[in-house]
Amino acid sequence: MRVIILSFVSFILSGVFLLPNLGKQLTLPENYYFYAPLALMVLAILSQIDGVFSLRKVLKARQISAENDALSVELKDATEKLHNEKKSVTDYKSKFAGAEKDLRKSQEACAALEEKMTLVKEGFEKALAEEQRKLENLSKELRIKESQESSDVDVNLLQFLTLLQEKGRFLDFAMDDISRFPDQQVGAAARVVHSGCQKVISEYLDINPVRGEQEGSPIELGDAYDSYRYRLLGNVGEPPYKGTILHRGWKADAIKLPELVAQAESSLEHLKVLAPAEVELS
Secondary structure (H helix, E strand, C coil), X not given: CHHHHHHHHHHHHHHHHHHHHCCCCXXXXXXXXXXXXXXXXXXXHHHHHHHHHHHHHHHHHHHHHHHHHHHHHHHHHHHHXXXXXXXXXXXXXXXXXXXXXXXXXXHHHHHHHHHHHHHXXXXXXXXXXXXXXXXXXXXXXXXXXXXXXXXXXXXXXXXXXXXXXXXXXXXXXXXXXXXXXXXXXXXXXXXXXXXXHHHHHHHHEEEEECCCCCXXXXXXXXXXXXXXXXXXXXXXXXXXXXXXXXXXXXXXEEECCCCCCCCCCCCHHHHCCCCCCCCXXX
16 A cells, blocks of 8 residues: 555656646756655655565564464463363262262261161160169179078087087186186186087097197298298298297188088077076976
């Protein structure tokens, strides 16, 4: 478009200089040599300006094209990213749906487990109550049995004391005030008590000395001695302990208490009477 304008300007300038001389002998005007180069310079300048504008347009077009290409690449990348995001969103939705399904299954399983646990708890509580009832009954039976055993021990002890009194006059000797009797009479009574009690003890108890040596015999004990069997007297230092036997001690190797008297024959209250009072009738 600029080239057409420049050509039109050149045509007008030529007409300005040539039209007045049409019909005359073609002679160049005097000012031709001034205006012609000027017109050519103007034409050249306009051509340069047009070239500059054209170059700017080309550069601008290239810049716009490059920007369009860059925008196209960005748009392509953004479109691809958007597609990937949509795909990710779709995958997440699918995973979320699967997670919701698994969660529902877990909730159902948890509800079923809670129901089972409730049933198990109820069964356990029932079993525990039953075991507690059995334990209470067993405790009652055990207390009754212990009471019976204690009663049996009491009966055995009472019967043993009765035998000692019956055969050895043990209670008469132990409970009377012997200080009012002379020594000769006490000694005679002691022989009777000793003989009778020894027979009862020998019949129902197997009594033996802790040590077989005679009293006054030397003895040596190590650090592992049985403290239930020995009582150390005097200056007790470090083991081994060396000393003299003052008393041999006694131990019961066997116990055979008298058999229980049947309840039909005698009660515990009757057995508490170790020796009945003797009354001489006149």
